[in-house]
Amino acid sequence: MFHLGWFLGSGFSVQTWALDPWAGNTGHDWMKGDLFVDLAASLERARFDYLLVEDTSMVEDAYGRSMETTLKYGMLAPKCDPVPLIPLLTQRTKHIGIAVTLSTSFYHPYMAARTMTTLDHLTDGRVGLNVVTGSSTRAAQQYGYDELMLHADRYGMAGEWMEAVGALWDSWEEGAVLVDRETPRYADHTKVHPVDFEGKHFRTRGPLNTIPGPQRRPVIVQAGASPAGRDLAAKYAESMLAHGTSIEGMKAFRQDMHRRMKEHGRDPATLKILFLIDPILGDSDRVAQAREEDMKAARWSDHAIEKALWGLSYTSGGEFDFSTFDLDEEVPDVWGNGETSTLRTFVEGARGKTLREAIATVDTHAGLAFVGSPDTVAAKMGEAMEEVGGDGFLLSPTVTRRNIAEIADGLAPALRKRGLIRDGYSHSTFRENLLEF
């Protein structure tokens, strides 16, 4: 059996609202949250382990050094804060885990520890935390910095941030909460401790001013795949989002993560690595293949190219404006200061191709290609996971109710019929379910 996650890759935002006949009314009502509630309920019906909600906090202007393209298409903006959305999603579900994204560069550890503990209570122990370092200069400026800190410094901060939030989550000992109505005594003050955390970047006194939640600390998720990102995940993460386009590459990634975990004294079974995929489904293999052809052709359109160039500019941390590069020349070797591993995947995949060709053919998020009827794709996913050795897949389709239904009511039942995914949830918390197998 393997695990399934869904990556809501543009967060609590407008999603696809134009240029897609299945967009519905989302352009107008995305901010009400119903679409995401439907998504969470559907994924629980499908028996997914979790839904991961991305977040960023800027209106980007890296591409063309203007906000025009961002706001023309609604690229990562407009977007609401995902934290208040989480309890709405868990009100309508009973078992699925929901991971929310917070940036270690911009969220103070005290605020993060308190927010996540609050969510752990409100979700009855079903919350996770996607730890990111941020990758946009414009986002850094929202929080008062002149520039985005350098990649190595961001990960230095992230390591310290994890220590600080961990100390706050441990500031109430087991057994500190009494709720003894007779005495009366709410809590035993000898079991509640200041943390007096003094780091290079953060200070916090503690203790946390709320009581531990059902999970005590949220499930930690991490996605950065640079060496520094892998080390952070090896030390703290319980699930990792990874990009893999070959069985060999995926195996090597897992082996590398397991080696790093052992160096930190951790059991590799306590990390579930989910590989990004974007299956193309149809009523039959023939229909799915035709759909794939159409999707491939659409990638050469002016809209698709503009959006892709926008994405590359953003991924570089705003360092490069891809509107200035010649579409018919080879892709230059640029790594930037943003999502370095994502941009590296693109640049390496683009060798020998023009920028236009690379945009149309290199995927930085879709991994192994799965195309076919639900049953065909389920079989192929099973074979691939068997070869990789575990732990599961992270699906990141465009969010339309059509795509949600195809996966929840087509693919997931086909996977279940083959015994490849869970057919129920044995436990009440996200962590227990995730680590069950």
Ligand SMILES: Cc1cc2nc3c(=O)[nH]c(=O)nc-3n(C[C@H](O)[C@H](O)[C@H](O)COP(=O)(O)O)c2cc1C
């Ligand atoms: C699948 C995936 C999801 C991510 N989600 C977010 C996100 O929600 N917000 C964000 O600021 N960064 C996000 N990132 C960025 C990373 O978590 C990380 O901070 C960034 O990639 C820089 O690390 P790296 O150079 O180690 O890849 C994501 C990256 C990947 C691959």
